[in-house]
Amino acid sequence: MAVSQPDASPTTPLALYRARREAGDLSPDPAQEEAIRRLDALAAQLADYRPTNGARGWRARLGLAHDAPPPRGLYLYGPVGRGKSMLMDLFFAVAPVERKRRVHFYAFMQEVQARLHARRADAGDPIATVAAQVASEATLLCFDEFEVVDIADAMILGRLFEALFAAGTVVVATSNRAPDDLYQDGLQRDRFLPFIDVLKARMTVIALDGARDYRLQRFAGRQTYFIGPAGTRHRALEAAFADLTGGAEGKPVELTVLGRKLAVPRAAKEVAWFGFDELCARPLGPPDFLALCQAFHTFVVEGIPVMNRRLRNEAKRFTIFIDTLYEAHGNLVASAEAPPEALYPDGEGSFEFHRTVSRLNEMQSADYIAGRRG
Secondary structure: OOOOOOOOOOOOHHHHHHHHHHOOOOOOOHHHHHHHHHHHHHHHHHHOOOOOOOOOOHHHHOOOOOOOOOOOEEEEEOOOOOOHHHHHHHHHHHOOOOOEEEEEHHHHHHHHHHHHHHOOOOOOOHHHHHHHHHHHHOOEEEEEOOOOOOHHHHHHHHHHHHHHHHOOOEEEEEEOOOHHHOOOOOOOHHHOHHHHHHHHHHEEEEEOOOOOOOHHHHHOOOOOEEOOOHHHHHHHHHHHHHHHOOOOOOEEEEEEEOOEEEEEEEEEOOEEEEEHHHHHOOOOOHHHHHHHHHHOOEEEEEEEOOOOHHHHHHHHHHHHHHHHHHHOOOEEEEEEOOOHHHOOOOOOOOOOHHHHHHHHHHOOOHHHHOOOOO
16 A cells, blocks of 8 residues: 655745745845744744634633733834845745735725725724725735835824724735834825834834845846847747746735826836836826835836827936936836937927936946945
8 A cells, every 4th residue: 555645845934935046046145044934933833823813712701811912923124135025925824824915005995995995984993894805815914025105095094904803804015124114205195103112112123135136037147128120039038937937826906096096007026017108198297206216116118119299208207217217227128219319309308308318328237236336
């Protein structure tokens, strides 16, 4: 009789991480090792955790037991390219929780705002009602790219998360910003500060600030600006997007900028994909491009045309976008009908476009990608 072999696949975040290390997919990184150990410990705590959702059992009501506090969540922050999302993916894959959800933070807040809007005519506190719904759907919430740029989100986060934590929800988040830097310089930020206190009280904050930017390994020696036949250009962009996102499926997301919806056609792992018209033919302005560059570290822009006087508005928006991306030291992978020097040879603002040409060329350089700018 054949003897069944035990399942040798890794079943903990730390085991998954070490398996990838041994396979050569990851390089030694002490900061990552410490973060995955914390995530591994949290996964172990979650194995026996059952949220009370604010209700107390009969043993507690009789004074025979006390509700155990929920495990502290984790907030991983650091510069782009340090592996934050990768670590959270490993954790989420094997976290022993039946009801769990991983979601881009912007998408989550859009959903919350929609739920609040649907309940605007209800009596009582709609935030508490929505928080109860969210808590009933997920014991573990994993947020990627935790960022706050919209005042509407900022004003509800404190009450929303207090209610989620009270219901026993455990939160894990990744962010480019430390908690104290969230919503920096935002309107009425003093009203947002209590949320930061709540977040730090309920989550362990871990800085993932190792010196290595793992994006550079993916960009090193890579062509980032493609001209030639349309089909060849598109295939090159698809290959770049797959490489930069680890093969993740890109999905549409929405940002809220000054109360308006800003659609991102395709995004994954802090990489956004736009067609040129989707980025520059719409009436977008500096606040929109700033919000995009805060949310994503790399942009794939497909089909930059040769522009003329008729496309002067598109050329102006493209200039603003490139200026904003350059100042944020983001990365660009693009396909175009012509080299940068020939994109806007004549028309209103064509002289100013020379700076855009210079920056497009510089952004292709190894020095720019490595963090050294002229």
